[in-house]
Amino acid sequence: MTALVLIEAENGVIRQASRSAIAAASRFGDVDALLLGETGAEAASKLPGIRKVLHVPALKHALAEPAAALLAGLASSYSHILSATSSTGKNILPRLAGLLDAQPISDVVAIQDDATFVRPIYAGNALATVQSSDSVKIMTIRSSSFDPVNEDGGSASIEVLDAPADDGKSNFVKLEQSQSDRPELEVARVVISGGKGLKDASNFHTLLEPIADKLGAAIGASRAAVDSGFAPNEMQVGQTGKVVAPELYIATGLSGAIQHLAGMKDSRVIVAINIDPEAPIFKVADYGMVGDLFELLPALAKAL
Amino acid sequence: MKVLVPVKRVVDYNIKPRVAADGSGVETQGVKMSMNPFDEIALEEALRLREKGQADEVIAVSIGPQVAQDVLRTAMAMGADRAILVQTEAEIEPRVVSSLLKAVVEKEQPGLISMGKQAIDDDMNATGQMLAARLGWPQGTFASKVEITDGKVSVAREVDGGTETVALTLPAVITADLRLNEPRYASLPNIMKARKKPLETIAADSLGVDLTPHLKIISVAEPPERKAGVIVETVEELVEKLKTEAKVI
Numbered sequence: 001m002t003a004l005v006l007i008e009a010e011n012g013v014i015r016q017a018s019r020s021a022i023a024a025a026s027r028f029g030d031v032d033a034l035l036l037g038e039t040g041a042e043a044a045s046k047l048p049g050i051r052k053v054l055h056v057p058a059l060k061h062a063l064a065e066p067a068a069a070l071l072a073g074l075a076s077s078y079s080h081i082l083s084a085t086s087s088t089g090k091n092i093l094p095r096l097a098g099l100l101d102a103q104p105i106s107d108v109v110a111i112q113d114d115a116t117f118v119r120p121i122y123a124g125n126a127l128a129t130v131q132s133s134d135s136v137k138i139m140t141i142r143s144s145s146f147d148p149v150n151e152d153g154g155s156a157s158i159e160v161l162d163a164p165a166d167d168g169k170s171n172f173v174k175l176e177q178s179q180s181d182r183p184e185l186e187v188a189r190v191v192i193s194g195g196k197g198l199k200d201a202s203n204f205h206t207l208l209e210p211i212a213d214k215l216g217a218a219i220g221a222s223r224a225a226v227d228s229g230f231a232p233n234e235m236q237v238g239q240t241g242k243v244v245a246p247e248l249y250i251a252t253g254l255s256g257a258i259q260h261l262a263g264m265k266d267s268r269v270i271v272a273i274n275i276d277p278e279a280p281i282f283k284v285a286d287y288g289m290v291g292d293l294f295e296l297l298p299a300l301a302k303a304l
Numbered sequence: 305m306k307v308l309v310p311v312k313r314v315v316d317y318n319i320k321p322r323v324a325a326d327g328s329g330v331e332t333q334g335v336k337m338s339m340n341p342f343d344e345i346a347l348e349e350a351l352r353l354r355e356k357g358q359a360d361e362v363i364a365v366s367i368g369p370q371v372a373q374d375v376l377r378t379a380m381a382m383g384a385d386r387a388i389l390v391q392t393e394a395e396i397e398p399r400v401v402s403s404l405l406k407a408v409v410e411k412e413q414p415g416l417i418s419m420g421k422q423a424i425d426d427d428m429n430a431t432g433q434m435l436a437a438r439l440g441w442p443q444g445t446f447a448s449k450v451e452i453t454d455g456k457v458s459v460a461r462e463v464d465g466g467t468e469t470v471a472l473t474l475p476a477v478i479t480a481d482l483r484l485n486e487p488r489y490a491s492l493p494n495i496m497k498a499r500k501k502p503l504e505t506i507a508a509d510s511l512g513v514d515l516t517p518h519l520k521i522i523s524v525a526e527p528p529e530r531k532a533g534v535i536v537e538t539v540e541e542l543v544e545k546l547k548t549e550a551k552v553i
Contacts, residue, residue: 094430098437286533
């Protein structure tokens with residue numbers, strides 16, 4: 001059996017979530033990688049365990065319509081087609097499944113055999129074991145559940161492919177990228193998140209950043225904090241935001257709604273700081289502190 | 305232009321789901337059911353397009369059991385003009401749902417399909433993309449802003465690195481993310497009026513679609529529980545414990 005993994009590069013580097021998807025794919029047999037866009041082919045060829053890299057430089061915005069059409073043309077050579085559970089993967093792979101009349105399997109957290117997988121449902125409140133009868137199994141992989149392959153050690157060949165014919169119905173306009181010197185949320189060793197208890201966007205910066213700086217942490221936010229405009233949407237941790245599982249997760253001023261817990265409860269160590277001793281976040285926290293954020297967070301920054 | 309809004313009946317988002325004792329699924333008997341929240345957002349967007357004069361008719365469609373009529377009545381109480389129930393008592397997956405929706409689209413010929421990005425029960429996040437593929441239409445998933453001009457729809461999409469904007473030639477499929485809008489509540493007079501709006505029922509097995517799933521649910525289980533830890537009194541104590549006990553900093 002051979003698996004094909006749709007991988008993503010950022011600034012010429014393969015994203016860690018894609019390397020986790022490759023680790024998952026290696027359970028099935030040989031692995032090829034498909035890379036869309038101009039950069040990253042060299043980095044992809046160095047990933048260990050890859051047979052060959054299919055590189056499509058012309059699809060630089062990874063629009064779902066041409067990407068799914070391209071994948072559909074490649075599908076007959078593969079038993080499994082995977083990607084990370086990323087916004088790119090979630091956009092493209094179900095469309096591919098629609099073209100192939102297959103049922104995609106979203107956000108796989110465990111692989112039992114070639115056809116049997118475990119995935120969370122109901123915002124992680126239940127785990128479903130599912131079995132696919134599709135001839136090509138299409139799935140996205142939750143990166144926090146699979147240790148990524150290393151960045152180098154391999155020497156795969158690179159094959160350049162042309163973009164498929166395009167009907168011009170879907171066009172890229174712009175990407176407004178958020179700039180940050182901090183690690184990406186999904187790969188950070190430490191994450192500090194803020195909720196509505198921080199009261200406004202400027203507190204979000206002044207209270208969380210000194211701690212994040214000391215710990216080399218990524219900054220996350222609850223849905224309520226994002227909805228209130230304290231933080232941009234890509235910082236949201238939760239069922240409908242990003243799912244993270246860092247070594248240390250520090251939750252501040254957030255109560256721990258079910259949908260937030262779904263995004264962080266697999267973290268190794270959880271710290272909760274909240275003024276409300278009854279907040280559900282304390283039920284999952286290894287260490288809790290009850291008190292005023294506006295005193296405790298500056299004190300914590302100082303103590304670190 | 306007609307806008308088609310697929311809506312799903314799911315366990316209400318305020319209810320904590322309970323896994324059935326026999327591991328066959330999640331309890332839905334005697335549990336409050338509601339419209340999938342992402343579908344409410346998609347419906348709200350369709351209603352706003354009609355209010356701006358960019359759509360003439362908003363049609364809500366649900367694929368599911370007869371009781372799914374209640375979410376279609378809710379959709380009409382919010383403002384949908386009419387509703388279609390594609391009725392089946394079978395457990396159906398997004399693959400089948402997208403095929404059934406395609407049959408409805410061929411009959412109704414909408415210019416836009418506005419739907420939720422995922423249902424909060426199976427969290428699959430697939431039906432919109434699959435429907436777009438089956439129709440050969442462009443897709444704007446995870447939409448946080450939608451604007452229609454000159455036969456095109458501009459969709460701002462919430463992506464991992466920020467916000468991406470695409471321009472799609474109509475007809476197209478958009479899937480709504482959380483921040484697209486705040487759905488309205490249905491007022492009591494509108495709930496009364498909705499009872500008189502037309503609701504058509506089509507038998508799913510009359511549409512020539514094979515309803516057999518390709519993905520079989522073997523079992524459903526509770527996730528492993530996390531134990532609550534300790535409360536610390538001072539930041540010094542916290543830092544000390546993180547260093548020496550958890551060894552994480």
